[in-house]
Amino acid sequence: MTARTLYDKLWDAHVVRTEEDGTALIYIDRHLIHEVTSPQAFEGLRLANRGPWRTDSLLAVPDHNVPTTSRNEAITDPVAKLQVDTLEQNCQEFSITEFNMGDIRQGIVHVIGPEQGATLPGMTVVCGDSHTSTHGAFGALAHGVGTSEVEHVMATQCLIQNKMKNMLVSVDGQVQPGITAKDIVLAIIGKIGTAGGNGYAIEFAGEAIADLSMEGRMTVCNMAIEGGARAGMVAVDQTTIDYVKGRPYAPTGEVWDRAVAAWTDLKSDEGAHFDKVVRLDAASIQPQVTWGTSPEMEVAIDANVPDPESEADEVKANGMRKALAYMDLKAGMPVTAIQLDKVFIGSCTNSRIEDMRAAAAVAKGRKVAANIKLAMVVPGSGLVKQQAEAEGLDVIFKEAGFEWREPGCSMCLAMNADRLEPGERCASTSNRNFEGRQGQGGRTHLVSPAMAAAAAVTGHFINVNDL
Amino acid sequence: MQKFTEITGIVAPMDRPNVDTDAIIPKQYLKSIKRSGFGPNAFDDWRYLDPGEPGMDHSKRRPNPEFVLNQKPYDQATILLARENFGCGSSREHAVWALDDFGFRAVIAPSFADIFFNNSFKSGMLPIVLDATVVEQLFKEVESDKGYQLTIDLESQKISKPNGDVIPFEVDEFRKYCLLNGLDDIGLTLKHAADIRTYEETRKQQAPWLF
Numbered sequence: 001m002t003a004r005t006l007y008d009k010l011w012d013a014h015v016v017r018t019e020e021d022g023t024a025l026i027y028i029d030r031h032l033i034h035e036v037t038s039p040q041a042f043e044g045l046r047l048a049n050r051g052p053w054r055t056d057s058l059l060a061v062p063d064h065n066v067p068t069t070s071r072n073e074a075i076t077d078p079v080a081k082l083q084v085d086t087l088e089q090n091c092q093e094f095s096i097t098e099f100n101m102g103d104i105r106q107g108i109v110h111v112i113g114p115e116q117g118a119t120l121p122g123m124t125v126v127c128g129d130s131h132t133s134t135h136g137a138f139g140a141l142a143h144g145v146g147t148s149e150v151e152h153v154m155a156t157q158c159l160i161q162n163k164m165k166n167m168l169v170s171v172d173g174q175v176q177p178g179i180t181a182k183d184i185v186l187a188i189i190g191k192i193g194t195a196g197g198n199g200y201a202i203e204f205a206g207e208a209i210a211d212l213s214m215e216g217r218m219t220v221c222n223m224a225i226e227g228g229a230r231a232g233m234v235a236v237d238q239t240t241i242d243y244v245k246g247r248p249y250a251p252t253g254e255v256w257d258r259a260v261a262a263w264t265d266l267k268s269d270e271g272a273h274f275d276k277v278v279r280l281d282a283a284s285i286q287p288q289v290t291w292g293t294s295p296e297m298e299v300a301i302d303a304n305v306p307d308p309e310s311e312a313d314e315v316k317a318n319g320m321r322k323a324l325a326y327m328d329l330k331a332g333m334p335v336t337a338i339q340l341d342k343v344f345i346g347s348c349t350n351s352r353i354e355d356m357r358a359a360a361a362v363a364k365g366r367k368v369a370a371n372i373k374l375a376m377v378v379p380g381s382g383l384v385k386q387q388a389e390a391e392g393l394d395v396i397f398k399e400a401g402f403e404w405r406e407p408g409c410s411m412c413l414a415m416n417a418d419r420l421e422p423g424e425r426c427a428s429t430s431n432r433n434f435e436g437r438q439g440q441g442g443r444t445h446l447v448s449p450a451m452a453a454a455a456a457v458t459g460h461f462i463n464v465n466d467l
Numbered sequence: 468m469q470k471f472t473e474i475t476g477i478v479a480p481m482d483r484p485n486v487d488t489d490a491i492i493p494k495q496y497l498k499s500i501k502r503s504g505f506g507p508n509a510f511d512d513w514r515y516l517d518p519g520e521p522g523m524d525h526s527k528r529r530p531n532p533e534f535v536l537n538q539k540p541y542d543q544a545t546i547l548l549a550r551e552n553f554g555c556g557s558s559r560e561h562a563v564w565a566l567d568d569f570g571f572r573a574v575i576a577p578s579f580a581d582i583f584f585n586n587s588f589k590s591g592m593l594p595i596v597l598d599a600t601v602v603e604q605l606f607k608e609v610e611s612d613k614g615y616q617l618t619i620d621l622e623s624q625k626i627s628k629p630n631g632d633v634i635p636f637e638v639d640e641f642r643k644y645c646l647l648n649g650l651d652d653i654g655l656t657l658k659h660a661a662d663i664r665t666y667e668e669t670r671k672q673q674a675p676w677l678f
Contacts, residue, residue, distance in 0.1 A: 016659070016662050017662050021640045023640075023641045025656060025659060025663070027666055027667075029677045037560070040500065040502045050653070079521050080498050082500065083498050128560075129557075130556065144558035144582055145585075146559070146585065147502075147560040148586065148590070149585075151653065157663060157667075158656055194485055194552060195552035195555070195578060198552065198581055199581060228552065255676050258675075262674065294485050315551065316484065318483065318484075319484050413494050413557075415495065422518075432489065434490065435490060435512065436489060440512055
């Protein structure tokens with residue numbers, strides 16, 4: 001039998017039928033839904049007199065719009081409230097499990113899926129959200145879909161797809177101390193570019209990836225989409241199996257043993273063909289900071305803001321000029337000279353327990369700098385929050401002057417009240433530094449949780465290892 | 468879904484790479500539970516000088532005169548000419564709905580982000596990938612001729628220029644078929660319901676933990 005990649009294996013296991021032109025019907029095992037991209041899909045089902053094909057494949061949670069202030073208060077924004085209420089009504093009407101705002105299991109959809117064991121190795125996972133690539137960390141084929149496809153999957157349990165190409169991103173050797181999954185993935189995006197993965201499914205491999213915890217692998221796969229790839233994935237190993245074991249939705253007993261036996265094959269075969277291979281030397285990766293308005297516009301912490309005049313490609317240089325103007329930065333200035341106004345630690349990229357611990361380790365015994373108007377920590381789920389509080393991390397953050405909030409997407413995309421004001425500059429552990437992403441006129445720099453905490457206590461960017 | 472057969476229309480140039488879906492339709496408008504009405508907020512941050520919120524009367528806001536789609540005749544454009552990686556970022560299909568509601572029926576670019584590209588076909592919007600040098604030439608022609616129009620014929624997969632030149636383009640057979648006929652692909656998939664059930668039965672034996 002020919003050697004296959006992990007993506008080839010996941011694809012082959014889910015093909016229901018293939019048309020002559022190669023278009024395939026792919027079976028979807030897990031469908032996660034949230035309040036923003038589902039209402040029109042439910043409405044479509046109703047208009048066509050259809051219902052969900054397999055209710056037990058669905059799991060719903062409100063996350064984008066929910067406030068991060070006290071859960072005892074109702075949502076004050078009537079438009080946001082209608083959307084959250086609509087999700088609840090739709091879930092009741094179609095008998096779909098939902099973790100609502102009063103449930104400790106509520107949180108960001110890409111945090112709660114793995115946390116509950118609702119994401120399992122070998123699954124196909126979709127959600128009306130581009131960061132669904134996160135779930136690929138489990139050796140799953142996971143990607144974001146639009147609302148029409150949310151409706152299509154609900155109605156048919158399938159997606160119409162064309163097979164993507166295979167890309168291998170290998171991060172060879174070990175990273176230096178203080179280098180996190182976020183630095184690794186920002187370095188990857190800096191290398192391949194924000195469109196580098198268009199048309200590909202990316203498998204992340206190499207010693208530095210294998211060394212990561214599941215939290216770290218989720219951070220890397222989460223940002224595959226920022227490199228243009230709808231799906232990112234990591235092969236299954238003992239780390240994966242140890243994480244999944246015992247979670248509420250994970251199999252048990254004899255079925256667990258059968259599952260583990262099947263999951264051990266979820267890796268690329270020796271000699272499998274990749275259409276594109278990219279290699280990075282782990283030891284050369286420094287803490288990363290984005291300076292512009294696309295995730296590919298990133299540099300190492302000890303570098304200077306790049307100069308568009310030294311960019312040969314005119315379209316690219318033009319994009320850099322627009323980014324510098326929007327970010328109000330000068331080419332050639334040191335990244336460490338960038339002063340900040342706000343700090344956001346959270347999002348589906350970096351809001352898991354390990355992220356909370358990394359930020360708290362930096363915040364411990366220090367104080368948020370005077371020029372920082374707001375430094376907020378938003379755990380990814382009620383259960384992450386509970387765990388962090390059991391470890392005393394909330395006390396460390398509060399003593400240092402950080403705000404400790406309730407779970408949700410929060411200032412990653414600023415659909416709720418957490419946002420930047422025009423002109424404000426933020427060190428953020430989220431995934432997108434697009435214009436206006438965190439609030440109209442706001443300026444976003446993407447960093448790891450440790451680097452964000454370091455920026456909070458010094459008021460500017462600094463290598464966390466130099467603190 | 469609306470059909471796409473042939474259109475002739477004004478081409479608006481959007482001369483920047485990596486136009487993301489947050490720029491096409493900012494997050495505050497995603498709170499809507501409807502599929503329509505996003506047109507006045509397409510490119511909201513670039514299009515208006517004052518901040519916008521859902522529920523406002525957007526006709527009373529201050530338009531940015533510098534923004535291309537506020538300029539005549541581009542406010543009547545039906546074809547958008549764009550740069551690399553158009554539609555990157557969020558999977559929000561609202562971006563396609565906003566472009567459609569504004570009046571666009573097709574986007575031409577050297578490359579698209581995968582999710583946006585896929586979403587476009589679901590709303591009867593045609594994304595066309597052309598070689599970067601051909602796109603560059605189109606930008607030159609559009610910029611030197613205000614009101615520049617193209618005709619896009621999906622059946623023959625050809626774009627006709629005002630001077631009569633023809634540019635061929637590629638499109639997936641299945642997607643072309645759905646667009647030409649305005650077909651609901653859920654209905655098409657449900658014709659294979661028996662295949663889906665057969666797959667499920669086999670899979671339940673192999674991997675019961677998935678059910």
